Amino acid sequence: MARKIADIRRPEIVDALYKAVEEDGVALPGYDQIARRGDMSRQLIRHYFGSVEEMAIALCDALAAVYKDCLMKGIIAADDSRRLGVFLDFYFNFLSEKGLPKPADDAVYDALFAFASTSEPVRDRLRDQYSLLQMTLAHEIQISHPELPQSGCQELGYLIVVVMYGHWKMVASLGFSEDYNRVSRDALDRLIASYVERYTPPD
Structure with a gap:
């Protein structure tokens, strides 16, 4: 069965968040920083995550x-x-x-x-x-x-x-x-x- 696109994109975004935090320091980064780290658009991130808080929860779960x-x-x-x-x-x-x-x-x-x-x-x-x-x-x-x-x-x-x-x-x-x-x-x-x-x- 084919995976849903969200099941692919969301982990990619969380991974980009992880890399942005790892490289840029203690404060959770904004959409633009995450987009740069993941080589993706800000709009794509906002489509799957309505807030940085939602991404932070997903990052907790991924860890x-x-x-x-x-x-x-x-x-x-x-x-x-x-x-x-x-x-x-x-x-x-x-x-x-x-x-x-x-x-x-x-x-x-x-x-x-x-x-x-x-x-x-x-x-x-x-x-x-x-x-x-x-x-x-x-x-x-x-x-x-x-x-x-x-x-x-x-x-x-x-x-x-x-x-x-x-x-x-x-x-x-x-x-x-x-x-x-x-x-x-x-x-x-x-x-x-x-x-x-x-x-x-x-x-």
Whole structure:
């Protein structure tokens, strides 16, 4: 069955938006910048996206889809006992030699977070995606450590998301050494072990 033209054009426009943000900095670009990056007309972009906000939401979804695809490939290749390790290794870029590098998209996420400060729909979409990541991590922790109560798994899911996000802001955005990839990755193993050893559920 032939693809609809919108199913071709919309991803092309989102890709042009990604490239424009990556090359031009933190602020989400306007139609003219995106048109130049994508070698397309402003009118074409406006036909498929009525606002930059709509494009930003589509960009959020496109980024999430890339992570989902990479993680699914890693999980399929791993046995069940290694699934949590695959998640953490991927997010700290230790699977690149196996063909699963973490996307170098930190500048794009910086732009989306900045835009989210004035856009409730983009803020909601990002929050939903990070909440899903937290729940997914909590689920994987529960599988690896069934003795740990669900509340502890949820706390760890949140803390891991915070460490991952903060870590990449320091490395990718501020220029800290990628040697800290190992520091942060190993710290999460110790954090999980500390929860398994002596977690006390909240009252």
